[in-house]
Amino acid sequence: MRLKYKNIESFLFVSAIGVALFLGSTPALIAACIPFVMMNRDFLMPTLFLIPTIEGGFTDNFPIPTETLSLIFIAPIIGYDLFFKGLKAEKRMVHFFLGYTAMVIFGTAIALSNIYGDIPAANIIVNNITNLAQIAFFFLIYAFFVQRGVGGIRNSLEIMKNIIVPFLFIMFLYMNLKGVTQGYQEYLNFGDSRHGTFTASLVGISAYAMLMLFQPGNKPVYRLGAGASLLMVLWIILNSGSRNGLFSFLLIGFLFYSVYVGLRLNLRNFGVLFGFLAAIALFIFFNQDNPVFRRLGGLGGETRDLEEVSSGRNELWTGGFLGFLERPLTGQGGDPSLTRRYSRDHSGHDSVIHNTALEMAIQYGLIGLFMYFLIQRRVWLNYRSIRKRIRGGALREYGLFLVPFLAYFSLVFSSLFVSWLWSSLLWYHLCLTGAIGSLHRFWIEERNALAHAA
DSSP states (O other): OOOSOSSHHHHHHHHHHHHHHHHTOHHHHHHHHHHHHHHOGGGHHHHHHHHHHHGGGOOSOOSSOHHHHHHHHHHHHHHHHHHHHOOOOOHHHHHHHHHHHHHHHHHHHHHHHSOOTTOOHHHHHHHHHHHHHHHHHHHHHHHHHHHHHHHHHHHHHHHHHHHHHHHHHHHHHHHHHHOEEETTTTEEESTTSOHHHHHHHHHHHTHHHHHHHHSTTOOHHHHHHHHHHHHHHHHHHHHHTOHHHHHHHHHHHHHHHHHHTOSOOOHHHHHHHHHHHHHHHHHHHTTOSSHHHHHHGGGTSSOOOHHHHTTTHHHHHHHHHHHHHHSTTTOSOSOHHHHHHHHHHHHSOOSOOSOHHHHHHHHHHHHHHHHHHHHHHHHHHHHHHHHHHOOGGGHHHHGGGGHHHHHHHHHHHHTTTSOOTTOHHHHHHHHHHHHHHHHHHHHHHHHHHHHHHO
16 A cells, blocks of 8 residues: 555644644644544544644643543534434443443442542542543444444544654654653653653554554555654654563564564565564664663663562552452452552552553452453454454455554553553554444344345
8 A cells, every 4th residue: 555645634634733742732733633523534533542642742731631622622523423423332342331330430439438548539539420421432432433434444544554654753853852851861751741651652553654564565665664663663762761662662563573474484574574673673783872771771780679670560569469459359449549548558659550450450359350351352352353354465455454453452561561541542442443343243243134134
């Protein structure tokens, strides 16, 4: 597939986002994105994916957070389409969202019965009302993707594929010109974002550049552009001091190679693998003096203390597991303030657990763990079902629909090191993969019904 803008809108869209980012103005970003969504719904998915990734760069102290302001405009657009065009959803996805809603309500009751000291009950109630509102919005996002159908989702994914390389160039330029250096190891930060979550998010959306690099049929010049943009992402990760980002980058590279090239080492596959690894190795060799490798040096160098090597995560994970064992059925209660209190009292760290599964366990107990692993299983089954229908040469035409799954897998992997219970980028990919799976099953049901009628 040729890398070119399908129309002038795509060029203006990514350019407008770049200008807004360098201005650091929240209203400018909204003014850049929302008109495109209003004129063409294919731009809603790219807007949803890009804004959470770059939100940390908008430090203009606007009274409403960047992503929240965007959703104030996006929600009525989605509601309008669903109201006038109809809402269609698969029962199992409806059950999932209802189950999550029940879990949050139950967790709220447990949290209110478990508070003491300086944790106001009103804060817990407000936080959980926000969580319920998020679940409702995520359901609407899922229903919107289903309504868009295979054609609409393909159009949006094509836009993501076409704009991702110039977007990553913009991110590289921004980090070089406006990146914030901080910390004793001189981490390079993207605005006021946390380097672990920012780099993991950047890797997640870089999946669309990975597609351009590995998808069969792409011309060498387009692979070269995608490869260059991915090396820029690697540079950002290394200079941000994010081991989480580095491991996520290597994982998603392996996933794309295995899916789009294959694990059989024939001459062609070996050439692709050697070129990919050689480019990364050479790039790392010439960028050895960076925060990531200074931190990784502690694994076998002077640093012997596990807490220092893990940035204190080992104590947080231990505390989270002990907190779960203390109340395994109900958890400590559905609010991060309770997790922080438990961590502070038992490990001295005023922090959440930095592991999404453990965070779910300590807040919601076995109920939360069941819900968490249930949805991971559903995403995996959806992926396997669709992957089976896309074989060999069909990757050229339909391989685009696998990208959200691979991006989601990289985000889930990164959630082993950060607490992302309500990460919007993770949830948007969850909604998209759920919609793709639902559309696939709707098609199978329709095909079977027609065959039975005949």
